[in-house]
Structures are given as structure tokens and as C-alpha cells.
Amino acid sequence: MTKVVYNGETDPRLCKDVIGATVADLVEHDPDVIFLDADLMSCSGTLKWSKTHGDRAIDCGIAESNMAGVAAGLAAAGFKPIIHSFGTFASRRCYDQIFLSGGYAKNDITVIGTDPGVTAAMNGGTHMPFEDVALYNALPGATVIDASDPTCLESVLRQCVNRPGIKYIRVGRKQYARIYADGSELPIGKAVTLREGTDVAIFAAGILLHEAMKAAASLEAQGVSCAVVDCFTIKPIDADAVEAWAKKCGAVVVAENANRHGGLYDSVLEVLAERCPVPAACVAVEDEFGEVGTVGYLQERFGLTAAHVEEQVKAVLKRKH
Amino acid sequence: MELQERKAIEAFALKIRMAALDAIHSIGSGHVGGVMSISDALAVLYGREMQVRPDDPKWPDRDELVMSKGHAGPAVYATLALKGFFPYEELRTLNRGGTRLPSHCDRNKTPGVDMTTGSLGQGTSQAAGLALGNKLKGRKNRVFLIVGDGEMNEGQCWESFLFASAKKLGNLVVLIDWNKRQLDGYLDEVLPMGDFAAKMESFGFDTVTVDGGDVDAIAAALERTRNGGDKPYAIVLDTVKGHGVEEVENTAMNHSMPVTDERFERWTAELKAKLDALEG
Numbered sequence: 111m112t113k114v115v116y117n118g119e120t121d122p123r124l125c126k127d128v129i130g131a132t133v134a135d136l137v138e139h140d141p142d143v144i145f146l147d148a149d150l151m152s153c154s155g156t157l158k159w160s161k162t163h164g165d166r167a168i169d170c171g172i173a174e175s176n177m178a179g180v181a182a183g184l185a186a187a188g189f190k191p192i193i194h195s196f197g198t199f200a201s202r203r204c205y206d207q208i209f210l211s212g213g214y215a216k217n218d219i220t221v222i223g224t225d226p227g228v229t230a231a232m233n234g235g236t237h238m239p240f241e242d243v244a245l246y247n248a249l250p251g252a253t254v255i256d257a258s259d260p261t262c263l264e265s266v267l268r269q270c271v272n273r274p275g276i277k278y279i280r281v282g283r284k285q286y287a288r289i290y291a292d293g294s295e296l297p298i299g300k301a302v303t304l305r306e307g308t309d310v311a312i313f314a315a316g317i318l319l320h321e322a323m324k325a326a327a328s329l330e331a332q333g334v335s336c337a338v339v340d341c342f343t344i345k346p347i348d349a350d351a352v353e354a355w356a357k358k359c360g361a362v363v364v365a366e367n368a369n370r371h372g373g374l375y376d377s378v379l380e381v382l383a384e385r386c387p388v389p390a391a392c393v394a395v396e397d398e399f400g401e402v403g404t405v406g407y408l409q410e411r412f413g414l415t416a417a418h419v420e421e422q423v424k425a426v427l428k429r430k431h
Numbered sequence: 432m433e434l435q436e437r438k439a440i441e442a443f444a445l446k447i448r449m450a451a452l453d454a455i456h457s458i459g460s461g462h463v464g465g466v467m468s469i470s471d472a473l474a475v476l477y478g479r480e481m482q483v484r485p486d487d488p489k490w491p492d493r494d495e496l497v498m499s500k501g502h503a504g505p506a507v508y509a510t511l512a513l514k515g516f517f518p519y520e521e522l523r524t525l526n527r528g529g530t531r532l533p534s535h536c537d538r539n540k541t542p543g544v545d546m547t548t549g550s551l552g553q554g555t556s557q558a559a560g561l562a563l564g565n566k567l568k569g570r571k572n573r574v575f576l577i578v579g580d581g582e583m584n585e586g587q588c589w590e591s592f593l594f595a596s597a598k599k600l601g602n603l604v605v606l607i608d609w610n611k612r613q614l615d616g617y618l619d620e621v622l623p624m625g626d627f628a629a630k631m632e633s634f635g636f637d638t639v640t641v642d643g644g645d646v647d648a649i650a651a652a653l654e655r656t657r658n659g660g661d662k663p664y665a666i667v668l669d670t671v672k673g674h675g676v677e678e679v680e681n682t683a684m685n686h687s688m689p690v691t692d693e694r695f696e697r698w699t700a701e702l703k704a705k706l707d708a709l710e711g
Contacts, residue, residue: 140686163565170599176556176590183560186538186546188491188568201491207587211557215547233556 113291130155178207185217197223201242227367227410229282238400244372256315277394301348307337311355325419338361370394389429444474450509464685484488501535501578516543552585581613596635610672631665643668
């Protein structure tokens with residue numbers, strides 16, 4: 111059951127607490143689930159729990175490459191490993207190990223990369239992954255998720271542990287706007303329509319969903335009807351949903367908290383190019399490195415606000431035939 | 432080891448070299464040096480130390496080998512073929528399109544290969560994960576990890592050794608093929624690695640150094656690891672790159688070499704003469 115309850119309010123839960131509670135529950139009910147972290151358990155909400163579950167909560171220290179390789183070995187021994195680090199370190203830092211020891215060797219691993227894109231905020235440019243989506247998109251057979259809210263996070267994490275291949279979930283550690291009713295199931299690979307519309311289809315993911323919904327409400331008051339579709343599964347993209355909404359609206363805007371190259375925008379454009387070429391535009395990072403600041407400052411700095419979505423909707427409307 | 436058994440293991444090592452050369456010759460060239468230097472250790476491992484079932488390669492309680500210096504694949508394939516994991520003739524499909532025997536070890540392709548390796552350093556963490564996983568599952572088996580000396584340039588090796596020691600993986604045995612040479616030349620020219628045994632000891636490993644061409648010494652070192660305990664084991668194999676074929680030993684750059692028909696005949700004859708002397 112998937113129930114959309116978006117009204118602009120914030121879900122009271124911290125995503126890191128959802129990670130911690132979900133991991134603890136998965137370990138409790140499945141003897142093969144094992145959790146590994148690289149000295150960031152306090153950031154993944156697992157530290158306190160780990161103290162009483164030492165056998166299944168493995169702190170690898172600040173050594174992400176080794177953690178990825180150990181996870182691969184654990185998978186070969188029959189476990190279902192979940193590993194966590196910040197998005198930069200969970201992607202770039204251990205990419206070759208995830209790629210070869212994991213993906214290529216068919217050792218299935220679930221990877222959680224926290225603080226994606228501008229949500230890295232005060233940790234600044236060194237900790238700000240705009241490219242993690244592109245890297246995991248390029249890994250054959252990988253599943254790539256940009257979690258929409260705490261409910262989505264819990265649902266996809268539960269699915270990922272039993273899903274083959276490499277699964278990458280990017281999610282902030284803090285609060286998100288509530289999109290779904292508690293307990294909703296979000297089947298991986300299935301986009302969810304948050305709002306119907308006829309003029310422009312907005313495909314968004316992660317924290318940009320909230321911006322897209324605000325933009326759609328504002329545009330409606332101006333006489334522009336926008337659909338908003340939650341593409342939390344970036345890979346495999348829900349090509350049928352993209353095609354259907356693109357055909358219905360005839361123009362598309364993609365909104366994502368990542369580099370415009372190699373992420374959701376590219377995935378949507380592939381579908382459009384092959385199935386239904388329509389004008390498209392994006393709200394994404396324009397091929398830049400990150401920097402330090404509040405999330406609000408960084409959304410302005412990199413053009414990731416509702417106003418930017420609105421701007422792109424109007425721009426793409428002008429190109430619509 | 433009794434004299435009879437020692438002779439059998441030495442003969443097995445010679446046959447591994449001959450079979451690996453047969454495989455490499457079939458495709459024209461390959462990683463001869465590092466294949467030769469590790470053949471004696473493989474003969475001891477598969478000849479007496481490891482519990483494996485050629486007719487049931489995925490037997491969950493088997494001892495596992497991670498050939499982290501994955502380019503020594505042909506030595507592993509030769510060993511496995513001689514053990515009966517797959518037909519000997521298949522060795523001559525090495526590196527050919529569609530083969531089950533790729534240049535570097537692949538656990539999804541070759542019966543008896545336990546881990547996918549080749550990007551140097553990565554096998555070390557995988558082996559640590561395997562050892563940890565086996566321990567948590569309550570298995571009594573051991574994981575044998577073979578690392579090249581040049582491979583130890585990779586930082587990941589040292590991350591994984593810290594980890595193995597911290598997690599008290601007494602079911603992990605690391606064998607370092609200290610053959611003194613890497614692709615571009617001698618270790619001391621490329622990146623001096625210092626004292627491997629001292630390093631491993633300081634990382635918390637129960638460490639010994641043995642003559643890596645002496646099957647008796649290797650066997651004794653491996654017997655020490657049977658009791659497990661709280662420390663992982665390291666065995667530094669003092670080897671010669673290309674060991675067993677004089678011409679290869681004496682070729683400075685012997686990491687990868689062409690094996691022409693003429694070389695194949697000459698080198699095989701040298702190994703065969705040693706085998707005849709041993710078995711005669």
C-alpha cells in the first residue's frame with residue numbers, strides 16, 4: 111500500500127534514527143543480515159544498538175575500501191551485508207571495491223550513503239557528493255535510490271537486503287518533508303505520482319520532491335498544471351511512468367540534488383529520446399564541486415529551490431509545441 | 432612430513448608448474464614468474480592442508496583459498512585441474528573467449544575458485560570478510576589468503592590486516608609470496624617494502640618466515656595454523672620469482688613472458704627431468 115499524504119509538513123523522524131531502527135529490526139529477524147560502518151555509527155543511528163550486537167554490527171574503522179571488501183567476503187560466506195558511510199566515502203572512496211569485489215564478483219551488498227548533495231551542508235565540499243548517483247548508475251545491475259522521506263527509506267532498505275546486486279541508497283540523516291503515510295510500501299522500480307497535471311511533468315527525487323511540490327502549487331495559482339512524480343528509484347528507472355507522463359504533458363522538468371550529468375536527468379532523457387522526445391530541462395547541480403553552508407544557502411547557491419523549479423517549468427513551456 | 436609424502440608433494444608442485452605452462456603456452460604468453468613462485472605453496476595447500484571436495488566445489492565447510500595476486504590464476508587452475516575439479520584439457524582454454532579460466536581468478540566461472548580477484552589488494556579484505564563470516568556461522572574451516580609482495584604496495588592490504596587482527600581472525604592464514612620482484616622490476620627499486628615479517632608481527636599476526644621453495648618448511652608452517660586462536664597467521668614465503676625453471680628465474684623481467692613452442696618444450700623438459708628423478 112502506498113499512500114501519499116504530502117501537505118508540506120515535516121516528518122518528525124530523523125532519517126538516521128530510521129536507519130538505526132530498521133537495521134536493528136532487520137538483524138533481529140534475519141540471521142544473515144549484518145551491518146558494517148566506517149567509524150560513523152553515531153551518524154547512522156546504530157552506535158548504541160551496536161554495543162549489544164557486536165557480532166552483527168561491525169565497526170571497520172576509517173577504512174571504507176576494506177569495509178566494502180569485507181562486506182563482499184561476508185556475502186560470499188552467506189551474509190546480507192549493509193554498509194554505511196557518508197555518500198562521498200560510500201561511493202568515490204570505495205567505488206572500485208564495491209564495483210569488483212561486490213558487483214563483478216556477484217557478492218551482493220546494500221550501501222547506504224548519507225548526506226547526499228547539499229545535505230552534507232556544514233561538512234562542506236569535501237563531503238558533498240553530487241556524483242554518487244552517476245557512479246552507481248554506471249555499475250552494471252546496480253539499484254540506485256534517492257530516498258523520498260523516512261517512510262520511503264524504511265521501505266526500500268527492507269527490500270534492498272533481499273535484492274540481488276549492489277544497492278545504493280542515498281539519504282540525508284536529518285528530517286524530510288513527509289511524503290508518505292507511515293507504513294507505506296514503496297516498491298523499488300515503481301515511480302509514484304504525487305500530483306496529477308497536464309502542462310509539464312516534473313520528475314523529482316530526494317529533497318527536491320518538496321521543492322517540486324511547492325513549485326507545482328505556486329504554478330497552479332498561475333494557471334500552469336504540473337504533475338509531480340517521485341522517481342526515488344533512479345535505477346532501474348520507471349520508464350513506463352516517465353513515458354506516460356511525458357506523453358500526457360508534452361514537456362518535462364527533472365529535479366535532483368546531484369550533478370546534472372549521470373543522474374536522474376540523464377536517465378529520464380534516455381527514456382524520452384528513445385520513446386517520446388519532448389522538451390526537457392533540469393534543476394540540478396551545474397557540474398560543480400560542493401562547498402560549505404546551510405542547506406538553505408546551498409540550495410540557493412546551486413539552484414535547487416522551488417523557485418528554480420518554477421523557472422525551469424516556465425522555460426520548458428516556451429519550448430513546448 | 433614422511434619422505435614418501437614429501438616426494439608426492441614435490442611431484443605435485445612440479446606437475447602444477449608443467450600444467451600451468453601448458454595453459455599459458457596454449458595462449459602464447461602469461462604471468463609465468465609469479466605462477467612458478469607460488470606453485471610449491473599451492474602443492475602443500477591442496478596436497479595435504481586444505482579440506483576440499485573436487486566433486487562438490489561449493490561444499491560450505493571447505494577450506495577456502497583467496498588468490499589475491501589474481502594473475503597467478505593459471506597456477507590455481509593447474510592445481511584444481513590436477514585435483515579433478517575440471518578436466519585437464521580445459522587448461523588449454525585459458526583466456527580464450529567464453530572460457531571458464533580467465534587470466535585472473537573468478538569465483539563465478541571456475542569450479543573450485545573461491546573468490547574473484549585481480550585488482551590487487553582487494554582479495555585481502557574479501558578474505559577477512561570470508562574468515563569473519565565463517566567464524567560467525569560457526570564453521571571450523573580456514574581461509575588461506577595468498578598475497579604478492581608487490582601487491583603489498585596497496586594500502587588496502589594494510590587496512591585489511593589491521594581489521595583481521597582486531598577481529599581476532601585465527602581462521603585466516605596469509606601467505607606472502609616474497610619473490611622480490613614486481614612488474615617493473617625488483618621491489619627494492621620500485622617501492623622498497625622493508626621487513627614483511629616484522630610488519631606482519633607488528634600488525635598482530637602470528638608470523639613465521641620459511642623457504643617458500645621447501646615443501647617441508649611450508650607444511651610445518653601451515654600445521655602451526657591448525658589450532659586457530661586469537662591471532663591471524665602470516666607465513667612469509669621466501670621465494671624466487673620463476674622458481675623451478677632456471678631460464679625464467681634468470682630472466683630479470685619475468686612477470687609476464689611469452690611461452691613459445693620452443694620455450695615450452697625446453698622448460699617442460701627441465702621440469703619433467705626433475706619429476707623423473709623424483710619418481711624414478
